[in-house]
Amino acid sequence: MKFGLRTFKTAIAAPIALLLANGLGLESAASAAxxxxxxxxxxxxxxxxxxxNRFFSLTLATGIAGCCFLLLGYHPLVFGLYLFIFIPASLALKLGEGIPVSSVLITHYLVAQEMSVRLIINEYLLMSIGxxxxxxxxxxxxxTEKKLQADQMVVEVAMKKMLKDMALHLNQSKKEEDLRQECLALLAxxxxAQKRAQEFEENHFFSSNGYYFEYFAMRRLQLKILTAMLQILHRLTAEPEDVIELQELLEFTAETLSEKNDGSEILLKITELDQRYQEKELPENRQAFENRAMLFQIFQLFQEFIEVKAGFYRDK
Incomplete structure (x- = not known):
């Protein structure tokens, strides 16, 4: 059984809320817990x-309940009418999370058969304590910043290995399928890690630094591009001399891949390589033509892979 920090804090805070509500002599003190x-x-x-949102929801609920109970009486059917109005209104105002809590507090009016100022104050005090x-x-x-930095290292080491393996096993469809599964696992x-980065950001009130969240978003997009490349490589049956330049490019990228690399040198190499491919003679048969087309797709995807990192670097 997992016993997390949230569980621990809730188990301490809820009884304290109950003790405070009891200490102030509030009615239905358990509601604070x-x-x-x-x-x-x-x-x-x-x-x-x-x-x-809880306070906005309670204010809305109190207003609707007041109209319903004071005009039609404290009857279970009137409570049903209150819900019929309150629930759609809450959803329209994006206060849906407050529906259960506010409605539980409203039942105190129904039980007491009154909506006195004293009782309304009681409900707001329960909400305030809670x-x-x-x-x-x-x-x-x-x-959790050190954990996020460790996650970055895991991702970069894994991506370097993946690029090296891609370069090493070009034209080996079985190995490329294994690499695709590794890529999907790393993507997960x-x-x-991106979820942890979002939690890290949301735990800082006065900081808008979304660096880690954006970093992992960038790597997610790159991994999706790598997955698409591997799907094409799985079908590629080119001659060794046709893929040697792609191998060199993948190896160079694996060696230089890092958080701080802006990708400009790799983009230059891709441009030069694309120019050389443009100057090559057209293939003589259909299979060679299809392989050339697939290689062109791979180069386009790989350029997109690097541009994603370059764009992230520029934004920082």
């Missing part, structure tokens, strides 16, 4: 956003 339970999230920013304890619980978040790893 439930609100805390439903408000603690994985990041600081998302917890703050959820907390603010979200307040959730916010305090999420003030501490572990710094990068996707998870």
């Amino acid at each position: 439930i609100i805390t339970l439903l408000t603690v999230t994985n990041t600081k920013r998302s917890t703050v956003k959820t907390a603010i 979200v307040g304890c959730a916010l305090l619980a999420n003030l501490y978040m572990p710094n 790893f990068v996707k998870e």
Whole structure:
């Protein structure tokens, strides 16, 4: 069983909310603990956003419930009418997450058969204690930057190896299929790393530095391009002399691939190589023509692969 930090903080914050609500003599004090339970999230920013939305949702619910109960009475069917109005209104205002919490608080009016100022204040105090304890619980978040930097190293080492293997095993369709599976596995790893990068960013209130998130987004796009290249290479049956320049290009890229490389030197080599291919004589048979066309596709994809990195470098 996984016992994470969020579980630990919720298990501490919820009882504290209950104790505070009881200490203030609030009615339905257990609701404060439930609100805390439903408000603690994985990041600081998302917890703050959820907390603010809770208050907007409660205000909307209180207004609708007041119109319904004060005009039609405190009856279960009137509560149904309240839900019929409140739920669509909440969804329209993007306050859907607050529907369960606010509606639970509204049932306190139904049970008490009144909507006095005292009871309304009681509900807002329950909400304040609940979200307040959730916010305090999420003030501490572990710094995951070293983990993200380690993830970067894993990705770059794996991509270097993949490019070297591509260069080594050109025209070997079985090996290229294995490489495609490796590429898909690495793509899944990068996707998870990008999620961690987003959480890292959302745990910094006053920082808009999305560097790690954008870095992994860039690598995801590059890996998708590599997957497309490997699908073409799987069908390629060119002569060794026709692919030697592609092998050299892949090897050079594997040797120079790094976070800080802007890709300009590789782009220059691709341009020169494309020029040499343009100057070659046309193939004499259909198979050679198809291989030439596939090589041209590969070069185009590889140029896109490098341009993705160059664009990321320029933006930084």
